[in-house]
Amino acid sequence: MSPRILPYLLILPVTLFLCLFFLYPFALVAQQAFSNGAGFTLDNFRDVVTYWKFPISLQNTLLLAAAVVPVQLALALLMATMVSRMERGRDLVLYVWTIPLGISDLAAGIIWLAIFEQSGFLNSMMTGLGLVDQPVNLLSYQNPGMVFLAIALAEIWRATAIMLVIIVAGIGLIPKEYYEAAEVFGASPWKRFLRITLPLLRPSLQTALILRVVLAFEVFAVVAALGGTLFPVLMGEIYAYQFDLQNGRAAAALALIVLAISIAFTLVILRVLRVPKGATI
Amino acid sequence: MAEIQIKNVAKKFGAYQALSDINLTIHDQEFMVLLGASGCGKTTLLRIIAGLETATTGEVWIGGKxxxxxxxxxxxxxxxxxxxxxxxxxxxxxxxGFGLRxxxxxxxxxxxxxxxxxxxMHIxxxxxxxxxxxxxxxxxxxAVARALAMEPDVILMDEPLSNLDALLRLEMRAELKGVLAESKTTAIYVTHDQVEAMSLADRISVMHKGKIVQAASPIEVYRNPAAEFVAGFIGNPPMNFLTATPAGDGKWTVAGQVVDGPRLGASQLQFAIRPEDLGPAESGLPATAKVVEPLGAHLLVTCEVDGHSFRAVLDSDLTVKPGDRLTLAPQADRIRWFDPETTLAVA
Incomplete structure (x- = not known):
């Protein structure tokens, strides 16, 4: 076997797999989005964008991402800093913190529904403590703030760990000597975090943020479980087009719009957190 | 003024005693080198002075504070x-500018x-x-410029040249010495390289197993090692040792030869001599050459004396072949004596 061919041969199966199950369906979706059955058109995009639910679902999706991702980033950084200072029991704590990652997002939504619904744990607790006379319907259209909060909490609970594991790995790569040097030269613990940890963590932050932001635009099952139709998001609308309205072309067009938003944010993150040449660890 | 005083410092990592009984005064503007093999505690001591490590007991004073x-x-x-x-x-x-910021x-x-x-620093x-x-x-x-920019009272260096190649190390060594002398800071420099220590230091503290064995000027450490460890550690090749038995009234028998030595009642002493303080002579220690290494400037001959390995640095004009019998005379004023029980030098 020629050593020049071997690497290509080794990546052939996965390339074929990706082409068959990712690129091909993607091309089909794109073709569907730009077609009206007879030829090329932008009508599908026009239709989905002008539909009255598009602005509100776009706004909801962006708002949710804007509320959830910064909190998750801050929490993940805090938790990662704590974990990396631990001498013993560090693995155990990490395992416990990453348990929510192993639960499907629909199951996570249902767990939080069990807390927030009218006969849920939160209501039982409030009634038991005498805070309310009778259970209140927290997740109703009269409480849009509460619905948003419940969804945000569930998302934070469910998906902070994905950022945590990436950041813990990133912090582990920063040599201890940098911290000692910073300490000797007068940096307080907070300054060390700002001036050493954060900048040296940029590659990990990039990965964690891209992953998390893209996932935030794909939020669906948690919203479906907790908000139902009260809180429309882009993914929910795609589902509705495809299965409720039986309009595959509109669903495809909306899916491409979500993809474009994801790509745009990815590029912004890559740009903002770029590491200059020669400035890597 | 930045005199550094280390008083009764000891450090334990769990059950491991990394440092014990460290007492050392480093004078204002002095260049002090902490020299020892890896694991001797020299870096730990430096880190205690820096504040990156806390001493288990003892005090550190800098500039009277x-x-x-x-x-x-x-x-x-x-x-x-x-x-x-x-x-x-x-x-x-x-x-x-990090520290200044x-x-x-x-x-x-x-x-x-x-x-x-x-x-x-030419950068x-x-x-x-x-x-x-x-x-x-x-x-x-x-790294050196960053430290100097702080205009510190004390500059601490942890094996700063060990990652450089040999030629660069030589160049940086000379430069460091000049720059530091000019900056008038007190310097503490950790190294395992004795040549570096000899060339840079005003004084060397030789450390062994968490203790300071000797703190003195380079030439004093070299000429008058305070203990067998120092004699064996400093100098390349290191000092030669032979067992001496008393031959009455300040006379000692070494490898069958009678040598003048200290007037002591000990039953045994260690006779020590540096390889370069030996020369071929009519009478002296009988040696058999084993390995001959011509080093250009001189000849390094590893021989056997009294069943022990013994090195001599001889004039490169001499012709010596392995197996040759030599008579090596030690230079009398360079002979040192150690007590085999305490391993310390005896006068």
Whole structure:
């Protein structure tokens, strides 16, 4: 076997797999989005964008991402800093913190529904403590703030760990000597975090943020479980087009719009957190 | 004035006694080298002085002020790390100015001091670069410049040259000595390299198993080692040892020869002589040459005396072949004696 061919041969199966199950369906979706059955058109995009639910679902999706991702980033950084200072029991704590990652997002939504619904744990607790006379319907259209909060909490609970594991790995790569040097030269613990940890963590932050932001635009099952139709998001609308309205072309067009938003944010993150040449660890 | 006093410092890591009974005074503007093999505790001692490690017991005083309870930044020190610890995400300028920025000095003062120290270390043309674009030697210069820019009372260096290649090390060594002498700072320098220690130090503290065995000038440490460990550690090749038995009234028998020695009632002593203090003569220690290494300037002959391995540095004009029988006479005033029980030198 020629050593020049071997690497290509080794990546052939996965390339074929990706082409068959990712690129091909993607091309089909794109073709569907730009077609009206007879030829090329932008009508599908026009239709989905002008539909009255598009602005509100776009706004909801962006708002949710804007509320959830910064909190998750801050929490993940805090938790990662704590974990990396631990001498013993560090693995155990990490395992416990990453348990929510192993639960499907629909199951996570249902767990939080069990807390927030009218006969849920939160209501039982409030009634038991005498805070309310009778259970209140927290997740109703009269409480849009509460619905948003419940969804945000569930998302934070469910998906902070994905950022945590990436950041813990990133912090582990920063040599201890940098911290000692910073300490000797007068940096307080907070300054060390700002001036050493954060900048040296940029590659990990990039990965964690891209992953998390893209996932935030794909939020669906948690919203479906907790908000139902009260809180429309882009993914929910795609589902509705495809299965409720039986309009595959509109669903495809909306899916491409979500993809474009994801790509745009990815590029912004890559740009903002770029590491200059020669400035890597 | 930045005299450093270390009083009764000891350090334990769990059950392991890393340092014990350390008492040392380093004078203002003195260049003190802590020398020892790896694991002897020299870096731990430096880190205790820096405040990166806490002594289990004992006190550290800098400039008449007790500092062992203070944070590193409040001790008036700067440090050069073994792996340089030049921050990769900052330019050379910001690296050198890091400590000054932390002190919140005005911009023009930072600029002035960074440029001055960069010029001193000959890296003024690199100020805009990142550390990934620098060679090991240049990074080393940045690390030293960063420490000097602080204008510290004390500069601490942890094997700063050990990662450089031999030629660069020689060059940096001379440069460091000049720069530090000019800056008038007190310096503590950790190394396992005895040549580095000899060439840089005003005084050397030889450390062994968590203790300071001898603290004296390089030539004193070399000529009059305080213990067998120092005699065997300093000097390349190290000192030769032979067992001596009393031959009455200040006379000792070494390898069948009677040598003048200390008037002591001991039943045994260690006779020690440096390889370069031996010369071929009519009478002396009978030796059989085993290995002959011509080193250009001289001839290193490893031979056997009284069943022990024994090295002599001889004139390179001599012709010696393995198997030759030699008579090596030790230079009388260079002979040293050690007590085999305490391993300490006896006068």
């Amino acid at each position: 007790r500092v062992d309870h203070l944070a590193p930044k409040d001790r008036g020190i700067a440090m050069v790390f073994q792996n340089y610890a030049v921050f990769p995400h900052l330019t050379v300028f910001e690296n050198i 932390m002190q919140k000095l005005p911009n023009d003062e930072v600029k002035r001091r960074v440029e001055r120290t960069a010029t001193l 003024e043309q690199l100020l805009k670069r990142y550390s990934g674009e620098l060679s090991g030697g240049q990074r080393q210069r940045v």
